[in-house]
Amino acid sequence: MIRMTEPSKITSVPDHxxxxxxxxxxxxxxxxxxxxxxxxPEQRDAVETLDGPVLVLAGAGTGKxxxxxxxxxxxxxxxxxxxxxxxxxxxxxxxAREMKHRLGQMLGHAVEGMPWLGTFHSIxxxxxxxxxxxxxxxxxxxxxxxxxxxxLLKQLLQADNIDDKRWPARMLAGLIDGWKxxxxxxxxxxxxEAAVFANGKGGKLYASYQERLKILxxxxxxxxxxxxxxxxxxxxxxxxxxxxxxKFILVDEYQDTNVAQYLWLRLLSQAPTSPSFTSPRVRGxxxxxxxxxxxxSPQTELVETAPHPDALSASEARRDPASGARExxxxxxxxxxxxxxxxxxxxxxxxxxxNILRFDHDFPGAKVIRLERNYRSTGHILAAASxxxxxxxxxxxxxxxxxxxxxxxxxxxxxxxxxxxxxxxGEEIEQIQRQGEKLNxxxxxxxxxxxxxxxxDRFVTLGLPYRVIGGPRFYERAEIRDxxxxxxxxxxxxxxxxxxxxxxxxxRGLGDATVQMLHDHARKRRIPLFEAARxxxxxxELKPKARGSLRDVVAQFDRWRAQREVTAHTDLAQIVLDxxxxxxxxxxxxxxxxxxxxxxxxxLVRSMEEFENLQGFLEHISLVMDRDGGAEEDAVSLMTLHSxxxxxxxxxxxxxxxxxxxxxxxxxxxxxxxxxxxERRLGHVGLTRARRRAKIYFATNRRIHGTWSTTIPxxxxxxxxxxxxxxxxxxxxxxxxxxxxxxxSRFDDMEAFGSTYxxxxxxRAQANRNRSGGRSGGGQxxxxxxxxxxxxxxxxxxxxxxxxxxxxxxxxxxxxxKSTGTTSEFSLSDRVFHQKFGYGRVTKIDGNKLTxxxxxxxxxxxxxxxxxxx
DNA sequence: GCGGGGCGGCCGCGC
DNA sequence: GCCGCCCCGC
Numbered sequence: 001m002i003r004m005t006e007p008s009k010i011t012s013v014p015d016h017x018x019x020x021x022x023x024x025x026x027x028x029x030x031x032x033x034x035x036x037x038x039x040x041p042e043q044r045d046a047v048e049t050l051d052g053p054v055l056v057l058a059g060a061g062t063g064k065x066x067x068x069x070x071x072x073x074x075x076x077x078x079x080x081x082x083x084x085x086x087x088x089x090x091x092x093x094x095x096a097r098e099m100k101h102r103l104g105q106m107l108g109h110a111v112e113g114m115p116w117l118g119t120f121h122s123i124x125x126x127x128x129x130x131x132x133x134x135x136x137x138x139x140x141x142x143x144x145x146x147x148x149x150x151x152l153l154k155q156l157l158q159a160d161n162i163d164d165k166r167w168p169a170r171m172l173a174g175l176i177d178g179w180k181x182x183x184x185x186x187x188x189x190x191x192x193e194a195a196v197f198a199n200g201k202g203g204k205l206y207a208s209y210q211e212r213l214k215i216l217x218x219x220x221x222x223x224x225x226x227x228x229x230x231x232x233x234x235x236x237x238x239x240x241x242x243x244x245x246x247k248f249i250l251v252d253e254y255q256d257t258n259v260a261q262y263l264w265l266r267l268l269s270q271a272p273t274s275p276s277f278t279s280p281r282v283r284g285x286x287x288x289x290x291x292x293x294x295x296x297s298p299q300t301e302l303v304e305t306a307p308h309p310d311a312l313s314a315s316e317a318r319r320d321p322a323s324g325a326r327e328x329x330x331x332x333x334x335x336x337x338x339x340x341x342x343x344x345x346x347x348x349x350x351x352x353x354x355n356i357l358r359f360d361h362d363f364p365g366a367k368v369i370r371l372e373r374n375y376r377s378t379g380h381i382l383a384a385a386s387x388x389x390x391x392x393x394x395x396x397x398x399x400x401x402x403x404x405x406x407x408x409x410x411x412x413x414x415x416x417x418x419x420x421x422x423x424x425x426g427e428e429i430e431q432i433q434r435q436g437e438k439l440n441x442x443x444x445x446x447x448x449x450x451x452x453x454x455x456x457d458r459f460v461t462l463g464l465p466y467r468v469i470g471g472p473r474f475y476e477r478a479e480i481r482d483x484x485x486x487x488x489x490x491x492x493x494x495x496x497x498x499x500x501x502x503x504x505x506x507x508r509g510l511g512d513a514t515v516q517m518l519h520d521h522a523r524k525r526r527i528p529l530f531e532a533a534r535x536x537x538x539x540x541e542l543k544p545k546a547r548g549s550l551r552d553v554v555a556q557f558d559r560w561r562a563q564r565e566v567t568a569h570t571d572l573a574q575i576v577l578d579x580x581x582x583x584x585x586x587x588x589x590x591x592x593x594x595x596x597x598x599x600x601x602x603x604l605v606r607s608m609e610e611f612e613n614l615q616g617f618l619e620h621i622s623l624v625m626d627r628d629g630g631a632e633e634d635a636v637s638l639m640t641l642h643s644x645x646x647x648x649x650x651x652x653x654x655x656x657x658x659x660x661x662x663x664x665x666x667x668x669x670x671x672x673x674x675x676x677x678x679e680r681r682l683g684h685v686g687l688t689r690a691r692r693r694a695k696i697y698f699a700t701n702r703r704i705h706g707t708w709s710t711t712i713p714x715x716x717x718x719x720x721x722x723x724x725x726x727x728x729x730x731x732x733x734x735x736x737x738x739x740x741x742x743x744x745s746r747f748d749d750m751e752a753f754g755s756t757y758x759x760x761x762x763x764r765a766q767a768n769r770n771r772s773g774g775r776s777g778g779g780q781x782x783x784x785x786x787x788x789x790x791x792x793x794x795x796x797x798x799x800x801x802x803x804x805x806x807x808x809x810x811x812x813x814x815x816x817x818k819s820t821g822t823t824s825e826f827s828l829s830d831r832v833f834h835q836k837f838g839y840g841r842v843t844k845i846d847g848n849k850l851t852x853x854x855x856x857x858x859x860x861x862x863x864x865x866x867x868x869x870x
Numbered sequence: 871g872c873g874g875g876g877c878g879g880c881c882g883c884g885c
Numbered sequence: 886g887c888c889g890c891c892c893c894g895c
Binding site: 092121122145470512622641664 | 879882883
Binding site for chain 3: 450453703705706707
């Protein structure tokens with residue numbers, strides 16, 4: 001546990017550029033510069049404590065980003081460092097952009113001068129490019145994403161005759177990622193762990209994967225940090241150079257750091273004047289002899305072969321190399337980490353909550369500052385969130401408080417099934433909208449992405465604008481990856497993965513057989529696939545058709561490479577996309593998303609303008625391209641709890657609080673108590689996104705992977721403080737038909753719901769309850785019947801639709817009113833196109849409401865403004 | 871070599 | 886329920 005420690009004394013001001021003495025002096029006074037004036041005492045402390053390690057425990061909504069940016073502004077205005085001497089790392093591009101933006105506002109000008117503000121990976125990659133040759137790479141190396149990684153591993157598995165059904169490449173990719181997250185190179189992976197894959201071949205495969213990466217002149221995301229760490233350890237002179245450069249280090253979301261990131265930070269945060277720290281984490285004594293400046297490789301051998309007979313747990317992997325340094329005097333320089341252990345939700349991808357829990361052990365003399373004053377949520381919401389998270393044991397403990405009024409209580413609403421849940425939420429949203437609130441201030445946060453479908457369907461029917469946050473990121477889309485692959489082959493002929501990806505896209509009659517042949521050829525001669533292709537077209541090994549096709553491809557690339565010298569890179573990209581037939585391929589495609597893909601390609605070409613040349617663009621694309629920002633129009637946001645971190649909304653809807661879904665059964669199975677605590681933190685994150693209204697839902701029946709099952713309310717519901725929570729009835733007509741299984745819950749109390757209901761669904765629920773288990777069987781069919789009556793296309797059913805519910809009359813009335821006033825411009829059996837569902841035919845018209853039989857998506861009700869004539 | 875249909879598997883998703 | 890993969894027929 002971290003205890004509060006005395007602030008470290010301000011030692012010596014680093015001897016660089018002369019500060020404006022006046023400003024510095026003024027800062028000492030209690031008034032201070034203007035940018036400090038709006039801060040509360042704790043925030044101000046976090047900003048002004050510049051020397052020594054500082055951990056800022058910043059609860060949700062306590063002004064974390066503000067502290068970080070103000071701290072940078074403070075460092076700059078105090079003349080303690082120049083912009084290029086501040087290392088400031090975040091996890092996401094979004095967070096980095098946000099900081100740049102706010103800093104720009106604060107300083108009143110753009111922040112070109114903050115070259116080391118970025119994500120761990122972009123900065124790690126930048127360092128690696130500078131010293132690429134020390135990692136057997138060229139500085140123009142390609143950054144592979146997960147997809148490339150898996151394809152490469154698949155090839156390795158095939159080469160080794162390993163059945164990739166039994167031992168999927170994806171699994172191996174996960175293992176390797178995990179090892180890299182823990183800072184382990186192939187030789188450092190504990191043999192017990194390496195053996196779990198493919199009967200002991202895991203470690204060897206990791207090693208040969210690394211070799212292949214070097215040949216392809218490529219690095220994966222993990223390498224961007226791991227290779228840095230290796231270079232730092234093997235070349236103390238290089239490390240020292242960075243230590244001297246970075247006078248201040250700032251880290252955002254410290255609770256999400258993994259072991260590799262921790263090691264990377266530790267190395268950089270050692271004071272440069274203390275050579276014994278240059279390689280402290282190289283296991284102990286061996287390293288300390290190395291600092292005389294004589295390098296390096298001999299002792300790294302020793303270092304890397306540290307024998308660990310058994311599985312090294314993640315925390316051991318971290319603690320062990322760290323321990324040497326911990327014993328020593330803290331010549332750690334000015335590092336400030338900001339985080340919230342209660343918002344650590346990325347354990348599954350290698351984050352070590354332990355990093356933040358042990359901060360003061362890792363950085364002796366650390367000052368810990370807690371930000372507990374919340375500026376976001378009302379009293380009831382904050383109380384509910386705090387109460388929930390208090391059930392976790394492994395936490396540093398913070399008490400969030402607000403001076404805001406209590407506001408509305410958090411509501412908990414049970415529904416009969418997930419469709420009713422979606423209907424109810426839809427209605428509440430329309431009600432909120434009628435009160436004049438913006439849809440932009442409404443979010444639905446789900447645990448699993450499959451929950452989104454029902455909301456989307458519902459919103460489409462209602463004509464309620466929504467946007468899905470998350471989903472595949474921009475550069476992960478197939479069309480973007482294809483386009484990039486073309487550019488990668490132009491830029492780096494050795495990039496076999498890229499070549500293989502597009503050699504037959506669009507279709508050119510170069511299938512598996514041809515590619516296999518090229519592979520054989522390339523391996524024999526130890527040349528890249530592209531060069532193999534060039535050689536093969538000169539022989540008659542291929543059938544004439546394939547041979548001609550391949551010759552064309554090679555010639556095209558030669559031409560493009562020549563053009564590269566004389567053509568702007570954006571023009572070149574356009575030329576490549578057009579001449580390769582790639583654009584045409586999508587133009588001919590009639591599927592619903594083809595238009596969007598063409599739009600994405602345009603956007604890709606546009607985005608290239610920001611970069612000087614093709615090389616610069618490719619270096620950054622996989623590290624800095626975000627999903628497209630999306631339109632600014634007013635719309636409800638739909639996203640997972642994970643992607644909601646860092647966002648806030650006036651109104652937050654939290655559906656699906658059921659055992660198995662939330663907390664997720666799989667997390668509980670795989671990670672036990674730690675998993676449960678992480679799920680609970682996820683709940684805490686969800687609740688604290690809300691400013692004024694937080695509404696929780698659970699359904700008794702839910703369709704998961706296509707089959708209905710009965711569920712019980714989440715244990716988290718019982719952990720909410722009753723004083724701050726109101727149990728309400730579902731607007732959609734509600735029933736709770738489960739018969740326990742999760743012990744005594746106040747949500748087992750039937751009186752809380754349903755007593756006023758007489759809907760068929762409710763009656764069925766009653767019947768169901770009296771049956772043992774209440775699981776599927778008769779209940780299921782009854783409930784399908786109910787469900788189908790809602791989505792049925794027969795008859796003008798909006799009237800009956802609403803009459804069976806309590807609240808919705810007005811809503812339907814409004815829709816009907818709207819529809820009688822306007823005659824639809826569509827006619828029966830018109831061919832139409834819908835952004836989401838693709839092409840279809842109108843089968844029924846009811847005012848502005850159309851029923852459309854979609855070619856792929858089946859029959860749907862849609863408001864006519866959402867479709868266009870095909 | 872290509873495209874269609876059948877079958878198994880499926881949380882979260884940063885860089 | 887949907888997607889991705891594999892096998893098969895053309």
